[in-house]
Each structure stands twice: as structure tokens, then as C-alpha cells.
Amino acid sequence: MGLAATKAKTAAPRREASKSRGGRPTKSAAIERDQRLIEVATRLFLDRGFDATSLDAVAEAARVSKPTVYSRYGDKRGLFTAVLRREIARWLAPLSAAAETQLGNSSDISVEQRLNEIGREMLLFTCGPDAMAFSRMMTAQAINFPDVAKLGKEEGWLKAVATTARFFDRLVAQGALDVEDTTIAAEVFLDVVVGHTHRMATFGTPMEFKAAEKRMRAAIKLFLAGAIGPADRTQTATKAAQRRRPSR
Numbered sequence: 321m322g323l324a325a326t327k328a329k330t331a332a333p334r335r336e337a338s339k340s341r342g343g344r345p346t347k348s349a350a351i352e353r354d355q356r357l358i359e360v361a362t363r364l365f366l367d368r369g370f371d372a373t374s375l376d377a378v379a380e381a382a383r384v385s386k387p388t389v390y391s392r393y394g395d396k397r398g399l400f401t402a403v404l405r406r407e408i409a410r411w412l413a414p415l416s417a418a419a420e421t422q423l424g425n426s427s428d429i430s431v432e433q434r435l436n437e438i439g440r441e442m443l444l445f446t447c448g449p450d451a452m453a454f455s456r457m458m459t460a461q462a463i464n465f466p467d468v469a470k471l472g473k474e475e476g477w478l479k480a481v482a483t484t485a486r487f488f489d490r491l492v493a494q495g496a497l498d499v500e501d502t503t504i505a506a507e508v509f510l511d512v513v514v515g516h517t518h519r520m521a522t523f524g525t526p527m528e529f530k531a532a533e534k535r536m537r538a539a540i541k542l543f544l545a546g547a548i549g550p551a552d553r554t555q556t557a558t559k560a561a562q563r564r565r566p567s568r
Contacts, residue, residue, distance in 0.1 A: 357378065361382075363381075369457065370461055373396070375389050404472070414444070414445045415484070422438060431497065439514070443513075443529065452518075489502050512539040516535065
């Protein structure tokens with residue numbers, strides 16, 4: 321009796337979200353709880369992998385009750401999906417930011433320089449250790465859980481293509497690119513810029529950034545050879561774009 325009482329007094333209290341008068345967590349507390357759960361789950365998936373991570377371990381590390389985790393995410397696949405969705409959004413953000421930055425740069429900066437800057441950002445955020453760890457987990461689980469593969473395609477690949485295509489649309493409007501289908505051009509660009517490096521990293525080959533960047537620059541030259549043609553054609557397109565630019 322005395323020993324049980326001592327344990328009850330010394331045990332660390334489990335951290336739960338603040339409750340409203342109706343017994344449910346307040347909105348801000350629920351958001352904070354969900355963020356904590358996702359952060360903890362992300363770390364455990366990265367450290368242990370998908371198979372060795374359990375919802376019980378996530379609940380314990382996040383200091384919430386097991387029923388809370390199960391009611392919020394259903395099962396481990398649901399939790400992994402939530403983690404993956406957030407990670408993909410984080411990977412895509414630098415691509416969008418880089419595209420906007422390059423569109424806002426001076427017209428004196430060549431298309432090749434702009435694409436090299438975007439390609440460099442893509443290498444950093446898509447072939448980094450965390451991104452590759454999730455890519456391997458997603459690939460391993462895709463056969464058993466097709467919804468995971470669908471999420472990777474729809475939230476990751478297709479959104480990256482759409483973001484790049486919008487960037488190309490602007491370049492076409494400026495006369496800097498000459499392509500008929502910017503979506504196909506975006507698919508080709510993404511594949512030649514990071515496809516090989518990403519595949520090798522997925523297979524466990526560490527990325528040597530200098531070598532990957534050298535390959536990326538060469539791939540972009542090949543891409544532009546088809547997208548804008550020879551140097552004299554590029555200069556003509558640039559001059560035409562400048563003539564179309566309204567005076568201020």
C-alpha cells in the first residue's frame with residue numbers, strides 16, 4: 321500500500337491538452353497537442369523507421385494518452401500519412417520560394433542562372449538525409465499501402481510539377497523560354513535535375529553535393545538546348561522580351 325502510494329506520488333504526470341468546460345481540449349490546446357504529436361512521430365520515424373515505430377511509443381514520447389493518438393490518427397498508417405503530408409509541404413516550400421525569387425530578379429540574369437539557382441535549392445531539400453529517409457519509407461510501404469504512394473504522387477510530385485510549370489509559364493510569357501507544354505517541360509526539368517541523384521540516394525548512395533551540382537548544371541544546359549535553342553536564338557528572345565516590356 322505504502323509503496324504503491326509512493327509510486328503514484330512520484331510518477332511524472334502525463335501531459336494532456338487543456339480541457340474546455342465541456343471536457344474537450346480547447347482549440348489552441350488541441351492544435352498544440354497535434355503539433356507535438358507530429359513532431360515526436362517525425363523524430364521516431366526517422367530514428368527507428370516505419371516498422372519499429374509504434375503508436376504506443378509515440379504516445380509515451382509525446383506525453384499523451386494512447387486513446388488520444390488512436391482517436392486522432394486511427395492507426396500507424398494514418399499517423400505516418402499526417403507526418404508525410406507535413407514533410408512534403410516543407411520540401412515544396414523552398415521550390416516555390418526559389419521560383420518567386422528568380423522571377424523577381426533582374427532581367428539581366430540569364431534563364432540558365434535562374435534555373436541553376438532553383439536546381440540547387442531542389443537538390444538541398446529533396447536529397448537531404450531526412451527527405452531520403454522518408455522517401456525510402458514511402459517506397460517500402462507503397463505496395464502494402466497504396467494510399468501512401470498516392471499521397472506522395474499527388475501532394476509531392478504533381479504539386480512540384482505544377483509549381484515549376486507556373487514558373488515556366490511566366491518565362492514563356494517573357495519570351496525567355498519557347499515550349500509548347502510547360503507541364504511536360506516541368507516534368508522533364510525535375511527529372512533531369514534531381515531524378516538521378518534522388519534515385520541514387522534512395523538506393524543508399526550518399527549524395528556528394530559538388531558532384532550532384534555539376535551534374536545538375538550539365539542537365540540544365542541540355543534542357544535549355546531544347547527549350548530555348550542556340551545562343552543566338554536566346555539573345556533574340558531576350559531582346560524581343562525587352563521590346564515587349566512596357567515603359568514606366
